[in-house]
Amino acid sequence: MLEFSKRSNTLEQTEYLYSLQDVPEPHLYRHLFNYEEVPKIAFNHRHVPMRPPEEIFITDSTFRDGQQAREPYTVQQIVDLFKFLHRLGGPKGIIRQTEFFLYSKKDKEAVTKCMELGYRFPEITSWIRAVKEDFYLVKEMGIKETGILASCSDYHIFKKLKMTRKQAMEQFLSIVKSALEIGVVPRLHLEDLTRADFYGFVVPFVLELMKLQEEAKIPIKVRACDTLGFGVNYPGVALPRSVPGIIYGLWHHAQLPSEQMEWHGHNDFYKAVSNAGTAWLYGCSGVNTTLLGIGERTGNCPLEAMVFEYASLRGTLDGMEPTVITEIAEYYTKEIGYTVPPMTPLVGREFNFTRSGIHADGLLKDEEIYNIFNTEKLLNRKVVVAVNEHSGAAGIAHWVNSYFNLKEERKLEKRDARLLKIKEWVDHLYEGGRNTVIGDHELLEYIQAEIPELWHELTRR
Known part of the structure; x- marks a missing residue:
């Protein structure tokens, strides 16, 4: 069957629909990820179109993922850093959102104090576990959007969750329905996406999310998580490691709009910044970052790096104020007591x-x-x-x-x-x-x- 797509302005074949492949044994891609060897980069020489969205932006996880790698920030430090993010992002809100934990008294106090500032940007969002009870925390705090963990590789589904793919999908969809019922925008964090069966689990799952979106008339967002930094941006790289392939597959096969898509990458193989830029170029509107790249293990994509990547790709800072980056680095050093490695680009004492x-x-x-x-x-x-x-x-x-x-x-x-x-x-x-x-x-x-x-x-x- 042929259909004219307004998204690509071409005739497209729609006769094949991706459905869940509920395999009896986990598919662990051992030809790529032999645990005793360096992970392999395989090519299939398939190229997908570069399709930068009309609007690209930065999101932040300093107070969520960034706090998982260091001692917790104080409430005052969170408020101060939130003010820096607001100033750095500029009047257009290029730094669009930042996410918070909601579990402790301190978490809630920090959210309340940041909300009291009345900023439009960055919008405050949250992150919760995939359990229904946590949605009441979100609703009580008056937060409109929350991230929900949705592990999608067989490493996580079979080995961590002890489920089948079908059971995992059903649980995740049930949690999303709970969010939609109370009017909260769900943002699904597809954990370990670069080791997942993309067409056997990821695309069918996101297609189901798009059906729920259509019924509820509430947008459902997806964060593509390169949890171990396995993503590769070389042309012609095979899935599941291909960043261009993942982004193309999400918007083309899974029908996920660019503005509802984020890339979240880690830096285990020094690819966090280049992979984030590639995600922008191939159709992902949002890239998720942390200040100074502080995060799990080797860290996340540094927010300050993507400020300059944005300007490099768009030819303008669009109102962002990059001198705030130096203020942030000085704040980490003098007020938080964090040692910034001296040769760190843009923020290290000796970078220039x-x-x-x-x-x-x-x-x-x-x-x-x-x-x-x-x-x-x-x-x-x-x-x-x-x-x-x-x-x-x-x-x-x-x-x-x-x-x-x-x-x-x-x-x-x-x-x-x-x-x-x-x-x-x-x-x-x-x-x-x-x-x-x-x-x-x-x-x-x-x-x-x-x-x-x-x-x-x-x-x-």
Whole structure:
């Protein structure tokens, strides 16, 4: 049977409908996931169309998945971070939602205080277990949408839930009906999707969700969860690991609208950011993230990374305020006591920090040569040059000009005799066996004690 699809504006075959394959034994894809070996990436050379949605956005799980990997945030810390998310997301709400736990007194207090701020974005949603009693928590708090765990791989269905596929599907659908009955928008978290039987369980399950949606006239959302980071974005990769294949299959075969779809990826194989961007490109509107990527095991996709990925793909920040990212990183360090690895992109203390004398010389001539973009404008982070045995006079000149924020007419050249004196002192330290970077305070003390005329020049207003 042929039908003209308004979604693709083409004639499409609709004679095959995917139905549940209730297998007697779990399908564990052992050819890909032999537990004693590195997981394999298999190709079938099938390519699906790239189809970016009209609207893409970021969602956040800092207060849910992000709290599963560290000590819980205090109520005040949650409120402060929520304010940062609001400012960072801008007036268009590119950071669309953030989800909360609801189980403890502290969880409920944090939700209440964030609600009292009256922000439209990010919208507050929740996450609950797949049990009917939990919906009353959602309703009591006045939350309109909640995430529900729906494990979809045979690893989870057979080994964790001790069910068959049919039993699991029936239980999940029953929980969704309970949510719809009280008017709550359900968001199904398809756990371990990148090890699931996509056409034998996932597509039939989502098709059933779309039937319930049609009956209830309430949207049902789906979060595609790459729980162990097995997703791969290479062209022609076979399911269940293909990110393009999963997203295409959800909107094309399972009829799931892009705006009701989210990608949630983990970083076990360093693919969280690239997989999230790929999900956007192939038809998924939402990508789920956490601040600084903090989450289970290796973490989630970092929210700050997707702010810049969004701008790279759309050519605009759409009102997002990226300098807030630096404020967030400083808050984690100073107020929460979290140690941000120094070389972490965008937020680490040394992400735009150079130790090489050759690089410092280039930076001195033109910052654009060795800096990714205007980090001072976009992140309120000046380029920093370390002073060590490789810095040379150029590195010292850059450090002085940057540290003292010298305007163009006051900047020192690397040939300045006073800087050469500092270089001689630095060289002497390393010839004597030093092997660590020279700190700012050491340089300041040396200049003040040994080159007082330079100190007065640099510190005059």
